[in-house]
Each structure stands twice: as C-alpha cells, then as structure tokens.
Amino acid sequence: MKEGSLAALVALGAFHGLNPAMGWLFAVARGLQERSRALVLQSLPAIAAGHAASVGAVAVLVALTRSVVATQAVAIGGGVVLVGFGLWRLLSRRHFRWVGMRISLWQLAGWSFLMSSMHGAGLMLLPVLTAGAKAPAGHDHGLHASGSALSTGVFVTAVHTLSMFVVAGVIAVVVYEVAGLAVLRRAWFDLDRIWAAALIGAGTFSLFTAM
C-alpha cells in the first residue's frame, strides 16, 4: 500500500467520522438521555463495528475481484457504479428511514451498518482499493492471491475504521462534555451533498486513473 493511499484512507475515515448521520450524534443522544458518558463511549465501538462491516464488505469484494479480474476492469466497472450511485444520492430526495431510539448495542451496530451502506461509505474507498499495490506477478490466480487480497481488504477496513472511530469519538465526547448540541444549528452542514459529490469524484478519479 502506497503512502498516498494510506493518507487517503485515513482522510476518508475522518470524513465519515465527522458526519453526524454516521453515528456520533446517536452516541451523544444515547448518553444525554441517560446522563451517562459511559453510554456515549459504549455506543461508539458498536457504531464503528457496523461501519467496518459495511466498508469491509466492499473492500473484500473489490480485493477478491481484483485477484481474478484485471485491475483496470475493476476500476472502470467500480468507477461507473460509483458515479451512478453518487448521482442517485445527489438527486434523490429519499432519506434513510429508521424508527427507534431505545435500541441495544447490537441493533446500534446494525443501524450503523445500514446507514453506512445506504450512504455508500465503502464505495467511496474504491479509488484507494484499486490504486493499491498490484498483486505479485505470477501469482495472480489461486489461493495465495485471494489470501493476500483478503488481507488487503481487512487492512484497508481497519485503517479506515480506526480513523473514523477516532474522529467520531473525539467529536462525540467534545459535544457531550463541552460544546452541547446547540452547535448543530450552526455547524451541521449538509454533508449528504458533499458526500454525493465525493462519491462522484471518487468514481471519476477511478475511471481516469484506470484509462
């Protein structure tokens, strides 16, 4: 994995962690409801786990596909999917629907998984995934390659999620302890549209670098 890719992974993780809709706000709400910082802290790993599952599914899928299909084809196919998904996110007025505040940590992880998947969090990593190190020559097919692809997928997911977790955690604690939720009124920018733009950008980047 190149250093640039690593930085991109961390940056995307931070971007996802920053988004209130990705979970830190839910963690804060749960804590405020019971006046318990412990509940804020407990909620964050569950949220990160759901996010990791969503991102990991994409990362592993891409890595495995790359081990059997030419990287260029994956990048092009993925890029097209990504641009299409981004446009849909930009133009659709549908919101993520979920009902319920009183949920277990398992359900919270499930919520986070659905939220991340709906937003295409994993897809956004596509350029990083396809720009990663080429599979070793001569071992393109077979168990060894898929094993290494799998470990690449896991590595990408871990780095990304760690970054997301740290950023979301810091924001959650700062908002819970110091800033208060009044900050939402000023600082909650419509990240969904920036997010959609990022998806389209990532797809376009993926297409350009592949061709």
Place this chain on the structure above:
Amino acid sequence: MALWKPDPTFYASPRDAVSAPPEGLAYVAAFDRTAAKPDAIAVLDVDPGSDAYGTVVGWTDMPYTGDELHHFGWNACSSALCPYSPHPHVERRYLIVPGLRSSRIYVIDTKDDPTAPKIIKTLEPGELAKRAGYSRPHTVHCGPEGLYLTALGGANGQDGPGGIALLDHTSFDVLGRWEVDRGPQYFAYDAWWHIAHDVLVTSEWGTPSMIEDGVVGELLLGRKYGHALHFWDLRKRRHVQTVDLGDEHQMALELRPAHDPTKQYGFAGVVVSVEDLSASVWLWHRDGDRWAATKVISIPAEPADAAALPPVIAPFGAVPPLITDIDLSVDDQWLYVSCWGTGELKRYDVSDPFHPVEAGSVRLGGITGRAPHPAAPDLPLAGGPQMVEVSRDGKRVYVTNSLYGAWDDQFYPDGVGAWMAKLDSTPEGFTLDERFFPHGDDFRGLRPHQTRLQGGDASSDSYCYP
C-alpha cells in the same frame, strides 16, 4: 431545494427551543359551517411592532367547499434532528391541512409568500381510504421518518376503527396504515409520542356517525364515547396497553406529553364526566413497567337556570366546563386548559405534574357567561376559549372559539360567532392583550379553529435531546 445548514426553526432540545425568536405570523384554520363558501387558512399578523398587529393579513381559500378545516401541522419540525433518521436540511415550509368532514388533505406552501400560502397538492379522500383504510383525518405530527396523521373514521363504508396513516414527508403521499397490531383500539382522536422512548400514545373521541351530526345524548349518557388512552410501541407499531379512565369520563381528547425527552408523562383532557358534568385533566405516567393515569385536575360544572341553557344541557340545570383543548408550554411548566362550556381559560403550574397549582384564569364567552373581551366590553361573546396554542418561548397564548361545526350549533344555538384572543403569560400574570382581538367579520363569516405559529409552537415540535 434543501438547505446547507439545518432549518433555523429546528432545535435539538426543548431548552434551546425556548429561546426561539417570537413568531411574526399565525396560521388559523377557518371553516364555513354552511359549506356555501370555501374554508380557508387565515394568516394573522402577530408582531406587536407591526401596524397590522392583530389583524388578518392574508387568506388562502380552499378550492372546494365543505371540508371543515380543523387541525393541521407542519411538514417538518425539530424531530428532523433526531439521530436515528436525521434529515436536518429539509425546510419547515408546508402546512398539511386535513378537511375533517371531506377527508381531503391539502399541502400548502408558506415559503414564497408567507401571508398568501399556496396550495401545491391535494390528496383526495380516496387516496387515504385506499392506501390506509381511514377517513376524517384529524391531527398531523411531523416524525423523524414521516408524517403521522390520525383519522377518526374507517373507510370504504366502515365507520371505524379510526387510526393513524403514515405520509411520506417529501412527496406527501399516503404510505399506508401505521398500525401493525391495533389490539382492542377502535376509537381515535389525538396521537403523540415520547419519541426518545419509542412510545406512542393515542386517545379516543368517537366514530364519524357518533359526532358528525352533533353529540348524541343517548350515546353520551350510555357512556359510549371514548374514555381510554392507548399506549403503543412506536418502533414495532404494536398496541401495548389500554388505560381506561372509567366510562363516566367521556371523550379523552388532547394529549400533551412532556417535551423533555427524558420524561415519560403527559396530560390528557377529558371533556365531561356523565356523573356530575365536571371535566378533568389526567396525568399519564409510568407505574413500574406499566402505564397508569391519575386524575390531577377536576373542574366542576356551574349551576345555571335551565331556561338559560340550550336544549342539549337544559335537563341538567348546570353548565359543564367542557375541557376541549389543553396545551403544555415547551418548558413543561405551564398547562393551559380550555373550558369551552363555561368560557374560561385556566392556567396551571405543573412543575410538579402530579400536583397542578392553578395560576391564573381568564373568562371569555361561555354558554351563560358571555364574558366580553376588554377590547370590546359591550360585545357579549359566544363560544369560549377552545383551541389553545402557546409560543415556543411560552410568553404568548392564542385561543380561538369554535369547537366543531355541529357541536357549536348545539351548545351555542344562537350562533357561536368567530373570535380569537391572545394572552400574555409571565410567572407574575396571565392577562388578555387588549390590542389583539380579531372577531366577527374579520373572519369573513368563517369559524376559526386551530392556530399554528410561524416557525413552530408548543404543540408542533418534538425533541430527541434533553
């Protein structure tokens, strides 16, 4: 177009919402009892600094007649900030306005010209009937994932059960019936929730055949109107528990849950007890794992000469208070109680919800009292304080005087008239604003019902954060 930052009228918590700026306009549903003219939304100037203060400054006529506009609500509110289904960049700009008699639902856009809102969509009764199986749409609440609309009646030839329909909050299409398992619930009226606890509460009036031609004496004395509260799992959409207030307590109507999302209590108004014609307010609260309700306010009937009473109550020789609406301030400290029969608006300090303390009362109208407004001391008023709305900061209280067409005619047979009043509410006092008294022809012969304040009010928003 969505906003880049959250709609400025959304507040994360009731504590924040109390600091909201004063409203500049009020929207009031007004209907023509004769169904000869269209009903309308009247827009009132409520900015004390304005020359037009206290007057109707705009009208939006409905395209049909006979809708009987009644309650209505916003397309989006502070619940859009809730963490599980966040969409804070939608705008609070559309009023969802049901016709209680016609079962038609209008969507009205207030943004481009707030004093002349435009109808942008009309849902025909068939849509509500086909998709949800309901008719007589009543209360609208903006939820985090859609609009909740209570309806009093069944559809397709059925009188009941009434229940809740879900509406999409961007297209406003009827999505379907909300209830997955309604248990024993049959009557509907109001619905609201403890949103942070996944609890929904509903109340009971009666089916369309029991109310549309006026209150039916035999049904009332036979204790056939609704007298229970229902508690539901908001997430699973299942009935959890019925709390029966006792069948002498006829018609459990408005529900006002605490705004503080950490709390699980609220107030319900009961119109009349058939034992002694008193009216009551009940507190619902947790009792271990179950729900319970406790009567916390009881207002007695006032003796009167039978000759001075309309036929519907003449045999009893007393004026029933008839609690037809209640409203709770956003800080959960003050409860306002409308006694539409005796013509009185009472204020209670409910800091301790189990022990309300009366803290002010104003008389206006009344079946026998006919108390005038200080702005027109020689004008006896019919009707009484009915729909109450409280500003977000809790300082201003608005009331209108009509209850429901057929019932107005029974209790005020010589004409209910039309008026609206405003009260100033501070910890020290509770008094009528003499500068605010639109009445009579100001409403063009229509009867005013619910008020919604621009930017939100005490009964429009719910909050996910304490």
